[in-house]
Amino acid sequence: MSWLRRPVVLASLLAVVGLTAVGIWVFVARDRPVPEPRERRYEAFTACLLTDDKGLAGEQAKAAWAGMQSASTAHSIKVQYLAVEGPQTSANALAYFNTLALEGCGVVVAVGEAPVAAVEQGRSRFPKPRYVTVGSEVEGARVVSAASVDGVRAGVEAAVGEVWAATSTR
Numbered sequence: 015m016s017w018l019r020r021p022v023v024l025a026s027l028l029a030v031v032g033l034t035a036v037g038i039w040v041f042v043a044r045d046r047p048v049p050e051p052r053e054r055r056y057e058a059f060t061a062c063l064l065t066d067d068k069g070l071a072g073e074q075a076k077a078a079w080a081g082m083q084s085a086s087t088a089h090s091i092k093v094q095y096l097a098v099e100g101p102q103t104s105a106n107a108l109a110y111f112n113t114l115a116l117e118g119c120g121v122v123v124a125v126g127e128a129p130v131a132a133v134e135q136g137r138s139r140f141p142k143p144r145y146v147t148v149g150s151e152v153e154g155a156r157v158v159s160a161a162s163v164d165g166v167r168a169g170v171e172a173a174v175g176e177v178w179a180a181t182s183t184r
Contacts, residue, residue: 056092059182061085061174062119063095064111064133066102066126070095074148075125077163081170082123088171089178091120104131115140121177123170124148124155144177146170 061082065075075095082093096114098107111132114122123146124133130150137145137154145152148170149160158169 055090057090057178057182059089059120059178060092060094060118061121061123061178062114062117063093063123063125064107064114064129065095065097066107066128067098067100068126069097072125073163074160074166077166078123078125078148078158078170081167081172082174084167084171085174085178089175091174091178094119098126098128098132102126102128104128104135107132108136111136112140115143119143120181121146121174123174124152144181146173146177 063075063078063082065072065078068075070076070079079093079095082095085091086093096110098110100106107128111122111124111129115136121144122133124130125148127150130147130152133145133147133155134152137143137152145155146158147155148158148166151157156173158173159165
């Protein structure tokens with residue numbers, strides 16, 4: 015009978031040690047601060063930037079992108095950009111513009127001669143998005159002055175925020 019007692023004693027000892035370890039772990043884990051969630055929840059709204067072939071390297075495009083990112087942070091909206099590759103003509107830029115319009119952008123910001131010309135040429139086919147142009151006037155689009163990069167950033171941020179506020183269903 016002594017051989018039956020030893021495994022029982024050993025099993026009991028292991029159970030006590032195991033439960034003690036779990037208890038300590040729970041106690042220590044309970045006092046740790048819960049980390050902030052790393053995910054970001056976005057509104058159902060996307061602001062899109064159409065640039066020339068310089069992309070975000072261009073001074074005005076970089077400023078416009080900074081303004082869009084500020085609006086994204088302030089209103090939890092998605093932002094994306096697309097650079098016109100190849101010939102910088104309105105016909106070529108129109109294909110890139112159409113891509114953004116078909117993706118459901120709530121606002122399209124155009125920076126550069128060809129992107130602005132594409133907005134002017136294609137906006138009538140896509141009446142739902144709002145349009146913002148930097149430095150060039152287009153009928154039906156809000157114009158942001160290109161006089162300074164700080165003005166571009168602030169103007170684009172304000173325009174995107176206002177479009178979001180006007181179209182959101184919060």
